[in-house]
Amino acid sequence: MPLTLLRYGLRPRHVSFRDIPPTPELKRGYDVVIIGGGGHGLAAAYYLGKAHGIRNVAVLEKGYLAGGNTARNTTTIRSNYLTEESIRFYKEGVGLFATMSDDLGFNIMFSQRGQLTLAHSEGALRSFHLRAEMGKHMGTRTEVVDAKTVRDLCPHVNLDLGGLHEVTGGLWHADGGTARHDAVAWGYAKRAAELGVEIHQRTEVTGFRKAGDRVTHVVTGRGEIAAGQVLQAVGGLNGQVAEMAGFRLPIRCFPLQAMVTQPLKPFLDILLSSADLHTYLVQSSRGEIVIGGGSDPYQLASTRSTLDQKEHLAEGALHLFPFLHQVKLLRQWTGITDMTPDYSPIMGASPLQNYWLDCGWGTWGFKATPVAGKRMAEAVATGRVPDLLRPFDLRRFDRFALVNEMGATAASH
Amino acid sequence: MKLLTCPINGPRNITEFQYLGPVRGASAERAGELVEALFYHENPLGPLKEWWRHTPSNTVFIAERHTVSDEILATWLPNRRPD
Known part of the structure; x- marks a missing residue:
């Protein structure tokens, strides 16, 4: 990274570039459609391309890139939770932050x-x-x-x-530490776009077309697109988008x-x-x-x-x-x-076959941006939810298998 | 200062009130609705009926409030909903 910067600085003619390409036309369909252009969705898009070679991916963002809770959190990164399941998950997240600037070639200003x-x-x-x-x-x-x-x-x-x-x-x-929240989203967006992921800003999802328990098409304000797999990561609107898809989430x-x-x-x-x-x-x-x-x-x-x-x-x-x-x-x-009722996220499968959830992030989502993106990409790419995410399945509420993190979450970040 | 109208005490500062959550459609008494009653709370973008308590007078009542505009549409005592 420093050498690249030095070479760039010494180059006689600087070529102007932009980190994130302008919104392209929508194609007829994509292997994966990610709803939500915040940190989590962009990280998942990056890992789909980087780790799994899935590059026919569209990220749909209703507003502008990373303008929701990615822009509004207070950038605390930590893993001092109470349950084994949470600590294991967030610990991997802290580790990914530590190497993120080097991994992305983009300074996210991580300060541990x-x-x-x-x-x-x-x-x-x-x-x-x-x-x-x-x-x-x-x-x-x-x-x-x-x-x-x-x-x-x-x-x-x-x-x-x-x-x-x-x-x-x-x-x-x-x-524990902190990082520049915008840079995290922009770094993932830039590298995902380089891999071929399309980022569609000002593209609102207005509905779904389904065949049985599969989503076939995502309906947007700019037209309808076919979707192989769908990942939902829309922050404060998770409850509403899930209802559009035909199921409810335990979210307030x-x-x-x-x-x-x-x-x-x-x-x-x-x-x-x-x-x-x-x-x-x-x-x-x-x-x-x-x-x-x-x-x-x-x-x-x-x-x-x-x-x-x-x-x-x-x-x-x-x-x-x-x-x-x-x-x-x-x-x-x-x-x-x-x-969510237990102050833990909902990650993994949904009641639909090809529809994945990365939601219920409440007040604690920023610190999980890299690990949620990485592991959700793995779930979408392989069709198998990684062990790390299994405790956070939506169905835990039906089984009363809650992951209670209220005491380690409220007002500590 | 945001005002909330207590059916007994009239308009008061909303800081005098305790929020007790949405009026529930599901019942924890019926086996099939237990999970729904415990975990799946009402979360609309629009009017929501909810329980409130005026703390100094210990008056528990229902308010209908819009969850996007934060406008309080009506308040009434339980079982005494105005027409």
Whole structure:
């Protein structure tokens, strides 16, 4: 990568190029149609071409590339979950992020700076012990630390919070990190397009034509296309697209709000979150403090923001770093999360024969972009769901075999 | 401030209320509907009937709300739906 850049820089005449080709005309049909041009769909398209030689692929995106939850998340990458199934899956995801810039030849700015989750109560510490032991068992770097170590890791944090929520310790996850969310999507899109994948922006799916329990055609606003296999990965609209295909998903939509401050000099070199305050902070490479937290209190499918929720985020941030009190907010936004009952995703087969699901990503999907893309591509290409994904099958709800990650998910990323 | 009209106490700040989720079509009492009742909640793009509680007065009631516009269309006490 550096050598390529050097050669390019020294070349006398620079040829202009664009990373992602303009939307082509739709063909009559494709081997695989991917609905959703976010990180997950693009990663799956890349792996279909790269690892399985399936290049007659169309990615259909209703809006613009990676403009949904890929653009709206707060870019936390971690694997400190509670269950064996989740940790195994997310650990592979963290590993793929570590090599992604080299693999794609595209700088995704991965920074493995570690994540610290604060405990303000004995109850929180107890649950951290459980997660730390599971993490160690599964070979990830996750440990419970005391208040002194918290101070060493993050000297600026206010440890007593006025006596209300004194920090009693934390969960230190050295494998945790962050990356540039747009670059992840663009890198996959660029390399997928080079392999022959067609990316169709502003192409909305409006329905399906079926023969028995197979989808034969995908109907779009730009015409109808035949599809060998279909992969659905549409974030907040997963419930609606599944209904178009003729089945229901155990999903409810909640808005998730976040915001960033003006750029500051670097002072926060880890990802910091507080389970009790429902707030987390990370300083971006531009110096902005990204502040996220819990979801809105009631179901909604609108990306409107509320002052209540923004005040709640600011309150948590000021408890942890009182010196931020005069810092201005630069931007704020909302994404629509597709929440499942057990806070785990739905990946694998659907009630239809040639229709695959990568959905129910709720508030935790960004960190899984590479691993979900890689493993879903494997499922679509081979017709067999990889063992890594089997616990996340849609039918787990019929069997009451839930993968409960509520405690390790809510407001910790 | 967003207002929600409690059938007993009138319009109040929505922060005084607790969201209790959609009014369910499926029943956990009927064996065939158990999975549906537990996991498959109503999630429309449009009007949704849902349970709310006004916390200070402990009034539990039903609101009909549009899940895209966030407009609250009507509120009523259980079994006393206005015509």
